Amino acid sequence: MRVLAALTASAVLLAPLAAAVPASAATRPATVPKEAVEVKVKKILDGDGFDVVTAKGATVRVGLLEADAPEQGYCWYDEAVARLKKLLPEGKPVYVLPQKEAVVQDDRILVYVWTGQGSYVNGDMVRNGVAQAVSYYPEHAYTDWQFNEQLKAQLEHRGMWSGPCWALDTFDKRDTLVTPPGAVDTALSPAPVEPEVPSDASDATEWNSQPVPTTTATPATPDTDPGTDTGNDTGTDTNTDTGADTQAALLR
Numbered sequence: 326m327r328v329l330a331a332l333t334a335s336a337v338l339l340a341p342l343a344a345a346v347p348a349s350a351a352t353r354p355a356t357v358p359k360e361a362v363e364v365k366v367k368k369i370l371d372g373d374g375f376d377v378v379t380a381k382g383a384t385v386r387v388g389l390l391e392a393d394a395p396e397q398g399y400c401w402y403d404e405a406v407a408r409l410k411k412l413l414p415e416g417k418p419v420y421v422l423p424q425k426e427a428v429v430q431d432d433r434i435l436v437y438v439w440t441g442q443g444s445y446v447n448g449d450m451v452r453n454g455v456a457q458a459v460s461y462y463p464e465h466a467y468t469d470w471q472f473n474e475q476l477k478a479q480l481e482h483r484g485m486w487s488g489p490c491w492a493l494d495t496f497d498k499r500d501t502l503v504t505p506p507g508a509v510d511t512a513l514s515p516a517p518v519e520p521e522v523p524s525d526a527s528d529a530t531e532w533n534s535q536p537v538p539t540t541t542a543t544p545a546t547p548d549t550d551p552g553t554d555t556g557n558d559t560g561t562d563t564n565t566d567t568g569a570d571t572q573a574a575l576l577r
Contacts, residue, residue: 353420354443361420361439366413371397372405373456374433375413377421387421388433391471392447392456400490405455412446413438419446428461437467448474454484 352363364377367384372394376386394405413419420439428435438446447467450456451474458471479486 354439354441356443356445357420357439358422361422361437363418363420365418366415368415369406369410369413372402372409373450374431375409377419386433387438388430388435389447389450389456390424390428390435390437390465391459391461391468392450393459394450394456395485401455401485404484405450408450408453408455409446412440412444412449417441424465426463428465435461437465447471451475452478452483454478454482454486457485 353359353361362379364379364385367376367378369375370386373389373392374386376384378384394409395402418441422437423434424436440446448470451458451471458475460468460472478484482488
């Protein structure tokens with residue numbers, strides 16, 4: 326029943342846009358897909374949602390597909406709203422491209438959007454670091470582009486990627502590197518640690534550039550498995566690789 330209700334709600338929300346006629350080539354910028362529908366911006370709701378009015382006067386609530394902006398109270402919310410208002414002035418025409426299989430979230434139809442001049446809005450928001458790229462199954466036409474734009478924003482430290490946000494609730498905290506307790510990130514290797522009990526000087530051996538065995542290995546008997554520990558290891562052979570034995574023990 327929930328699935329049926331969701332599909333019914335999607336159909337109701339999408340109906341006004343589905344009935345709209347795509348913008349004519351005479352008025353549509355060359356960068357806008359021919360399937361896009363011309364609407365007018367009625368009101369910006371937040372950093373990734375807004376109301377539009379169709380040519381027939383129907384009001385439809387839409388959101389940016391694959392561009393998730395911070396919610397109110399989170400870092401970069403104000404910047405996201407300001408950016409979207411700049412791109413989509415209220416009362417001005419814009420172009421929206423719904424998907425064949427409607428993507429609805431928070432009672433909004435998620436669409437690709439172009440400004441009246443033909444600029445791609447979803448990518449602009451992600452490229453400037455005021456929205457995160459997100460994907461929905463199945464992937465859509467510009468999914469890879471969105472994540473590519475996000476990578477550029479991260480490398481250039483734009484917007485939410487410019488540094489940690491110290492607000493109580495942070496939007497970009499989800500993608501901020503968290504250092505595990507006990508991890509050392511101030512050096513590539515820890516400083517040497519002195520032994521608690523100093524070694525007896527009599528046990529020290531003179532350093533030699535060539536390793537010289539100090540003991541003679543006992544030949545294995547026919548019944549002895551060469552891969553097992555016969556008990557004859559005095560602990561002096563530091564060149565023995567025990568990694569294979571450790572892995573074998575873990576796999577038993």
